[in-house]
Amino acid sequence: MSEVPRELRDEIPSFDNEPGHHDHGTVDWTGLTSIRGAKSALEVGTIVAIAVAVFFGLEGILRLSDTPAYIFPKPTAVVGALTDDFWLQYGHHLWVTLQEFFIGYAIGSTIGLILAAVITQKPFIEKVVAPYVIVLVVTPMLALVPFLRVSLIQGVGLWPIIVAVALASGPMVLINASTGFRRTDLAKIALARSHGATTFQVFRKIRFPLALPMIIVGYMVGAIFGLLTAIGGEMVSASEQGGLGRQLIYFSSLIRMENFGAVIMIIAALGISIYVVFYSIGKRWASWES
Amino acid sequence: MVLTSFSGTAKIEIRGATKVYEAKTGSVHALHDFSLDVADGELVCILGPSGCGKTTLLWAMSGLHGLSGGDILLDGTPVTGPRPEEIGMMFQDANLLPWRNLRKNIAFPFEIKRRPIDHERIEMLLAEVGLTGFESAFPRELSGGMQQRASIVRALAPDPAVLLMDEPFGALDAFTRDEMNLLLMRLWSETSKTIVFVTHNISEAIFLADRVVVMTPRPGRLARIFDIELPRPRTIEMTFEPQFIELIQEIKRTVESGGRHTVEVE
Numbered sequence: 001m002s003e004v005p006r007e008l009r010d011e012i013p014s015f016d017n018e019p020g021h022h023d024h025g026t027v028d029w030t031g032l033t034s035i036r037g038a039k040s041a042l043e044v045g046t047i048v049a050i051a052v053a054v055f056f057g058l059e060g061i062l063r064l065s066d067t068p069a070y071i072f073p074k075p076t077a078v079v080g081a082l083t084d085d086f087w088l089q090y091g092h093h094l095w096v097t098l099q100e101f102f103i104g105y106a107i108g109s110t111i112g113l114i115l116a117a118v119i120t121q122k123p124f125i126e127k128v129v130a131p132y133v134i135v136l137v138v139t140p141m142l143a144l145v146p147f148l149r150v151s152l153i154q155g156v157g158l159w160p161i162i163v164a165v166a167l168a169s170g171p172m173v174l175i176n177a178s179t180g181f182r183r184t185d186l187a188k189i190a191l192a193r194s195h196g197a198t199t200f201q202v203f204r205k206i207r208f209p210l211a212l213p214m215i216i217v218g219y220m221v222g223a224i225f226g227l228l229t230a231i232g233g234e235m236v237s238a239s240e241q242g243g244l245g246r247q248l249i250y251f252s253s254l255i256r257m258e259n260f261g262a263v264i265m266i267i268a269a270l271g272i273s274i275y276v277v278f279y280s281i282g283k284r285w286a287s288w289e290s
Numbered sequence: 291m292v293l294t295s296f297s298g299t300a301k302i303e304i305r306g307a308t309k310v311y312e313a314k315t316g317s318v319h320a321l322h323d324f325s326l327d328v329a330d331g332e333l334v335c336i337l338g339p340s341g342c343g344k345t346t347l348l349w350a351m352s353g354l355h356g357l358s359g360g361d362i363l364l365d366g367t368p369v370t371g372p373r374p375e376e377i378g379m380m381f382q383d384a385n386l387l388p389w390r391n392l393r394k395n396i397a398f399p400f401e402i403k404r405r406p407i408d409h410e411r412i413e414m415l416l417a418e419v420g421l422t423g424f425e426s427a428f429p430r431e432l433s434g435g436m437q438q439r440a441s442i443v444r445a446l447a448p449d450p451a452v453l454l455m456d457e458p459f460g461a462l463d464a465f466t467r468d469e470m471n472l473l474l475m476r477l478w479s480e481t482s483k484t485i486v487f488v489t490h491n492i493s494e495a496i497f498l499a500d501r502v503v504v505m506t507p508r509p510g511r512l513a514r515i516f517d518i519e520l521p522r523p524r525t526i527e528m529t530f531e532p533q534f535i536e537l538i539q540e541i542k543r544t545v546e547s548g549g550r551h552t553v554e555v556e
Contacts, residue, residue, distance in 0.1 A: 187381045190354055195402040195448075196374035205402070209389045288389045288428060 073257040081258035082265060089247070089259060090266055096243040097230050097270075100158050104165025105226040109219055111166070112173030116218075117203075120181035133178075136171035142232035149237045156240065161233040168229035169222035176218025180211030213286035220278035227270060300327040301452065301484045302351065306360035309346050320346045322509035323360070333478055333485045335495035336503045339545060343510025344488045345456055351486065352379045352454050364452065374403055378450035380458045384437035386429040392440050393425040399448045408447060415443045419473060435466040439473065446477065455487045459494070468526055471497055475524060492541050493529055496520075504541060506548045514544050 055075050061067075062074045069077060082090070119126045141164045148160035185206070192202050234245025242250075244263055251260040309321040321343040328334050336344045350357050351364075353372045362369045364376060378399075386395045396416075400407045416422050419439040429437055438459065445453060459467045471494060478485055489495050495502045496518055504513040516537070520528060528534055 187383070187385050188387060190349075191379070191381060191385055191398075192402060193354055194352055194372050194374065194377070194379040195399045196372050197402045201402055205398070206387075209387070212389070288430065 069257050070255045071257075073261045077258040078261035078265065081256075082262040090244075090263065093242045093244050093247045093263075094266060096158070096239070096241045097234065097245070100161040100233075100243065101165055101226055101230045103158070104162040104230065105169045105223060107162070108166030108168070108170030108226065109173045109222050112170040112218070112222065113177050113215065116174050116177035116181055116215075120178050126178065126182075133171050133175055136167065137175055140229075140232075141165075141168040142229045142236060145233035146237045158239055158241065160237070161230055161239070161243070164233050165226045165229050169226035172222035172225050173215070173218040176221060177211060177215045180214025180218075181207060183210050183214070185210060213282070213289045216278060216282050216286055220274070220282075223274045223278070224271070227267075227274065231267060301330040301332070301365065302326075302328040302486070303363040303366075304328075304347075304351070304360070305363070307347060307350060307357050307362060308359035309343065309350065310358045319509035321350075321357075322511050324505075324510060324512055325360075326503060326512065326515075328484060328486060330484055331482045332500050333487065333498055334501050334503060335487045335489055335499035336505060337489060337492060337495045337541065337545070338505030338510065338513075339490060339507050342505040342507045344505055347505075347510065348454050348456050348486065348488050352377055354379075374399070374448075374450075376450055377452045377454060378445040378448065380441060380445045380453065380455040382457045383461050384429070384434070384441040384458075386437055386440060386444075388429050391426050391428050392421065392432075395429070395440060396444045396447055398444065403448065405448070408449075411449065412443065412447050415446055418477065419443055433466075434462050435469060438462060438466070438470055442470075442473070442477065446481070446483075451484060453483050453485045455485065457488055457490065460489070460491075467491075467494065472526070474498065475522075479523065492538050492545070493534075496534060496537050496541070497524060497529055502541060504544050513548065516541060 059075050062072060073081075115129075119129050144167065145160050145164050148163055149156075188206050188210070189202055192206050197205065230243070231245040231248075234243035235249050236245075238246035238249075244267055247263050248260060251257070251263065304324060304326045307321055307324040309319075311318040311320055324343075324347060326334075336347065338344050346355075349355050351362055351369065353369045356370070364373060386392075387398065390398065396412055397407050413422070416425070419442060421436065421439055421443065424432065424436065424440075429440070432440070441458065459470045462470060474485075475498065487495075487498055496516075499518050502516040502518060504516065505511065506513045518537070520534070
């Protein structure tokens with residue numbers, strides 16, 4: 001009885017008439033957030049020791065070689081520059097960048113998520129929309145900022161960069177969340193249906209949780225691209241209020257490399273914060289997958 | 291009323307069930323003119339090789355999909371969609387939701403039905419299957435057998451009158467499968483549910499069933515019904531007795547001949 005040809009085996013019946021709409025596999029979540037965190041005191045100690053060694057090693061080399069600050073600023077000078085008149089030189093600009101980032105990201109990611117949930121309902125819509133999403137994903141949106149600065153009615157202010165951040169983060173959320181929503185597990189949907197679930201209940205209790213790990217990945221990639229676009233946009237065409245990106249240009253044009261390094265440290269801290277936030281979200285809401 | 295006149299004895303009536311799938315390569319005749327009555331409180335096993343349409347039949351009985359022809363009646367009324375108050379369904383593998391712990395997996399049917407959770411019954415069932423204390427565990431933390439037991443609790447918790455089981459123990463090793471079969475028999479004798487159990491394992495079918503219904507490969511038709519008159523409660527030792535082995539051989543011959551021989555005789 002085991003010699004039955006493959007094509008004669010029981011097909012699991014499908015709910016729609018569209019064949020070939022199958023599970024797209026699990027997410028390799030590990031690559032993004034599940035790098036095994038340092039646990040033991042030895043591991044943490046070693047990590048800190050390396051950071052200290054790099055910091056003071058660099059300091060020592062730069063002092064011994066008497067390298068001028070415009071070639072490479074000393075780490076201690078960078079830290080010193082960071083605390084020097086913080087609000088005017090950095091704090092205000094950090095606030096500007098954060099506003100652009102958060103408003104743009106909130107708009108872009110929300111639209112991306114809703115669109116993903118909608119377009120994956122119908123394969124036809126998905127296929128039609130896909131090329132446009134790809135165009136949005138591969139186009140560096142920060143290149144649009146000067147254009148938006150001229151063409152938007154509110155040519156001044158934060159809006160051109162907010163729009164660019166939304167355009168950069170939205171498609172990232174859209175493309176990843178779509179992959180998530182495409183993962184249909186017929187047995188689990190059938191389970192819900194057998195208990196009398198409505199289409200909305202199937203979405204809320206099965207499709208959404210199944211897609212959640214990919215949605216979180218999308219939000220994380222979107223956040224990183226959004227931050228990149230905000231900083232890059234400011235470097236290309238900042239508002240009169242400035243921003244961290246404009247400060248980079250400003251300090252480098254004055255060859256104030258200590259201050260330049262301080263801005264880089266703030267931007268790096270922002271990036272690390274994004275990673276930490278999504279690492280904890282992933283651990284909390286998507287750990288069942290890893 | 292003519293149709294329902296049978297329902298005095300039969301819990302489920304299948305009348306000439308036929309199912310044709312429209313695929314790209316042409317239509318596939320999965321089920322052809324299949325009829326069967328299942329009595330209230332009976333345990334029927336539907337046995338057949340892969341591709342004989344037994345899953346198709348079970349899904350149609352559960353109302354998860356329709357038929358191309360024929361009727362399925364539950365308590366005398368046609369099944370046209372899911373009947374969650376009367377039918378509980380168990381799927382291939384445990385089919386637990388990996389993002390929910392056991393407690394929330396078992397509460398799932400109540401959530402969908404918007405019914406208050408029957409904590410007392412759930413606790414009783416968990417104790418019955420030996421899962422007390424594992425309520426907070428996630429499926430990936432449990433063995434295959436434990437997952438399957440949780441799946442049984444989930445199916446029984448809302449107390450459906452009919453349990454439809456689609457090769458639920460197919461992925462388990464032989465020892466765990468025996469254990470699950472014994473557990474199912476015990477729960478069945480205590481709750482007097484009507485169970486339709488689909489399997490491709492002959493020995494499992496004989497061990498569990500009041501009747502074993504053998505199906506032919508595609509198109510799935512009824513080959514023969516075997517009445518299993520082994521005494522209950524049944525034990526694993528019975529599966530080694532000559533009477534049991536003989537039944538296995540006879541059913542195996544029926545499966546292999548596709549029921550042609552026996553159908554002609556009848």
